[in-house]
Amino acid sequence: DIQMTQSPSTLSAYVGDRVTITCRASQTISNWLAWYQQKPGKAPKLLIYRASSLESGVPSRFSGSGSGTEFTLTIASLQPDDFATYYCQQYDSSSWTFGPGTKVEVK
Amino acid sequence: EVQLVESGGGLVQAGGSLRLSCVVSGRTSTTHAMSWVRQAPGRGLEWVSSITGSGSRTYYADSVKGRFTISRDDSKNTLYVQMNSLRAEDTAIYYCTNLKDTAVVDRDGVFYYYYMDVWGKGTTVTVSS
Numbered sequence: 001d002i003q004m005t006q007s008p009s010t011l012s013a014y015v016g017d018r019v020t021i022t023c024r025a026s027q028t029i030s031n032w033l034a035w036y037q038q039k040p041g042k043a044p045k046l047l048i049y050r051a052s053s054l055e056s057g058v059p060s061r062f063s064g065s066g067s068g069t070e071f072t073l074t075i076a077s078l079q080p081d082d083f084a085t086y087y088c089q090q091y092d093s094s095s096w097t098f099g100p101g102t103k104v105e106v107k
Numbered sequence: 108e109v110q111l112v113e114s115g116g117g118l119v120q121a122g123g124s125l126r127l128s129c130v131v132s133g134r135t136s137t138t139h140a141m142s143w144v145r146q147a148p149g150r151g152l153e154w155v156s157s158i159t160g161s162g163s164r165t166y167y168a169d170s171v172k173g174r175f176t177i178s179r180d181d182s183k184n185t186l187y188v189q190m191n192s193l194r195a196e197d198t199a200i201y202y203c204t205n206l207k208d209t210a211v212v213d214r215d216g217v218f219y220y221y222y223m224d225v226w227g228k229g230t231t232v233t234v235s236s
Contacts, residue, residue, distance in 0.1 A: 001169075034222040036152075043202055043226040044144075044152065050209065055224070087152055091222045094166045096142070096154040 002026055002090050006099035012107040019075040021102045023066075023088035031067045032092040038101075039084045047086075048073065078104070109133045109225045111203045116230030123193050123234075129186040129203030129227055140206035140221050141186045143177065145199035146229075153199075156188060157206065157221070171197075195236040200229040 003026040013019050023033065031051035036044040046055045048064035051071055061076040075082055083106055088099040115127040129141070138160035145155050156177040157166045165177050176189040186203055206221035 032220050032222075036223075038152075043228050044223075045226070046222070046224050049207070049222045049224070089152075089154075089222070091220055094157070094164075095168070096157070096221075096223075098152040098154065101151045 001095055002029060002093060002097050004088055004090055004097050004099040006086075006088060006102050008102060009100065010103045010105060012105050013078050014107050015078055015080055017078045017107075019078050019082075019104060021073045021086055021088075021104075023071045023073070023099050025069045025071075025090055025092075028068045029090045029092035032090060033064075033066070033071050034089045034091060035062075035064055035073045036087045036089065037082075037084045038087065044087065075104075109205055111205065111225060111227035113201065113203050113227045113230040116201065116232045118233045118235060119193055121194055121234055121236045124189070124191045125193065125232060127188045127190065127201055127203075127230055127232070131184045131186065131205070138181070140208060140219075141179065142204050142206055142221075142223065143186075143188050144202045144204055144223070144226075145197075145232075146202070147196070147199040150199075155201070158186070190232070193232075193234045195234050198232060198234045200231050202229045203227040 005024045007022050033051045035048040038044040052064045063074050085101045085103045087101050110132045113129045140160050142157035143155040158177045174192045178187045204223040205225040207224040208219045211218045
């Protein structure tokens, strides 16, 4: 099975900061990677698919990059609504795997 | 806009069974692949099971294989998961998700890759030991 790791596990930042989260796969997954945002008590929300494609309706301050085994999610200028937990997920195989999550909190 | 509404969660004793349902609304086509994802209290997301649009193929996480069965009734626009031999570690919020596909054609044929584009709000399952 493909394992996913994320770093950091927690990130403290100010509104307006540029934030980057890294996700790594245990084997190459091409660009079959998605990013999700989850707020407390809510269902996850799709942000990015195919590593860098922005889901409709998601603000353009979110961007994704990478291929193979290393990927990044970048928030260009952190907004108050962005404090949440972010998960990467591979969908290269018929066994979907999520990363452990990165919590973005107020510094 | 596609909406997914889960139901069927509750409190059950270890060794018991539950069937979760997910009603799909807001789309004309019923032949979409779908999945279940769960989240234990204070923990991350864990994929549980998926089913293709035709219902001909099903996939399970090792943690539930042999105990859970995913199915669909397109006449009712409903996805199900039958959960048997429940354990305390199955305690979680269970989310239903729509799977959006990307088709890739190469010399070996057509391959589909699915990501989770729409999520329900979840239903809570608590297994008491």
